Amino acid sequence: MDFKRALEEQLAQAAGRLCEKQGAAAFAGAVQVVPPKSREHGDYATNLALQLSKTLRRPPIEIARDLVEELKGVDFLEGAEAVAPGFVNFRLRVAASGNILRGILEKGAAFGRSEMGQGEKVMVEFVSANPTGPLHIGHARNAVVGDCAARLLEATGHAVTREYYFNDAGVQMDTLGRSLHARYLQALGQDEPLPENGYQGPYMVDIAQELKSHGGIFHADAFLHGKAGGEEPNPYLHAYEESLREFDGRPIADLDTPFFTRFAASRILQTIDKDLRDMRIRFDVWFSESSLYRDGSVDRALEKLKSLGQIYEKDGAWWLRSEQFGDEKDRVVIKSDGAKTYVTPDLAYHENKFQRGFHRAIDVLGGDHHGYVPRLRAGVQNLGHNADQIQFVIIQMVTLLKDNERIKISTRRGDFLPLSHAIAELGVDAVRFFMVMRSADAQMNFDWNLAKSQSMENPVYYVQYAHARCASLFQKAAEEGVEWKGPEGADLGRLTIEEERALIQALGRYPEVVESAARALEPQHIANYLMELAQTFNAWFTRGTRDKSLRFVVPDDPALTQARLCLIAALKTVLANALGLIGVSAPDEM
């Protein structure tokens, strides 16, 4: 039973009666019932009297008292109290809070999941870093927040697809190919300089070494089978690599930049895929920009815009009518020299998303691309879709602090901290939790030394520790010969003390936390909730050190032990569910 909703209904009816009695207009607003910040104010509270005071033209505290009178007969309430300036605080009957625990234990891993999304098809496109180098700590934030947003949507009844969009053509990739070419010649002992703005990272030297091992002739089979096995191949990347077969058996000396570009991109994409898998992130689709040109998507999108009258010719170029949808000005899509601008394939890509049946497209973008949002939002509308079918999650910059130095991340200079290094040194759980605990739209500092040297103080361990403690309580109970019998016969009415009630109330709140986090696409709420829950639990746990009657396993009171074990089981379930929602493991011992 959802007591919050039930209370809202009761209050709405009570408000109706009060308004009628006074001949006032019916209350039009929504009744708000919230768990108060302070536990002293009970399990739930409402501000209804404050809202009603205007229509009823009476002091809010009087109305609050009337509301208390109106709700006298509600069976699941232990008490209701009117307090200044006009809040009404409610306490649930103990039996009612017992029902919350039963509900959690019944649902288990499904507790907190909902059908809010009603199966809406949503695409979350994130990371989408071009394959010019391995992922670094800055990308990790995008990767984790994007993945957690996807997890939140999945948990709330959306049909989610994770997609990685990469640009494998254009100037950047050309530079990459020429950089590899230079490194290859250097590997052969030639004095070849890197091209201007070339990619200087050490990973390019490694890729050149691998190419050198082919002995002057490109062997497609050696290339395709030469990677570390274990995981099943990523079908999208595999297809991308297969395209290198066209160069099979050719002398590498005869090959030009396109070959080197594709070779480098293949290897780098493999690295990226591996790092993401290590981060527990798996993409459903890897989408190459160049495929949009090959399969005619770009031309079709332009045709559609033309037939809708959304592009026009001026000064020899074609312009998108984006200003009417809130963009700063109209944008060029075909330059006067006939080339497309960078927005063009992106329009085609988003059209493609909707063609594939997605109802909503979520783009997780780095803060340095935020200026791009208005034109993309406009472009989607130019293509005939609604503005609310595209949403953006903007990930602000991560500044890396290492040895008290701010490191400006640059893939081109090879001046960055690889994600793989962070995973190895700090662990996936810590990196994920750290990246998801802050609001994505504020810049953050990533203090490497702190994260490493004081990793034990990282909040992720605090939360995991709480989960491990729950597990160990069951072990302890077993050692003392207590067998937990589950919630059926348990007398949950024994859970009467304030700490127990507080914990139950916090647990019952979880589904709403998930829904609001999913709605806002803000996974940091889950991390904050976890820390609060762990704190509430740890504080109580320690009190058992002093006062044995506050322990969970109370040998001379089997009924109380059974009831408290139900509470612990529910807590463990919620901790595990919430940790799972942000992709962090829930260990049984630490």
Added chain:
RNA sequence: GCGCCCGUAGCUCAGUUGGAUAGAGCACAGGAUUCCUAAUCCUGGGGUCGCAGGUUCAAUUCCUGCCGGGCGCGCCA
């Protein structure tokens, strides 16, 4: 010049759709372990929630203007 994001304790940051006394960690001072895991807990100091107006019964939260920091502005990608 224009646009977007941020500004909360010494530091790093939380703060659900506006609500009651603004929170946590680190740092600082002190205390708790015959322990159901001390990777823990308790106590204390520390705040004009950038500034000024406005809306509201009520503003850290919404609106406007200013100040400070970051990012972005192209027929570049």
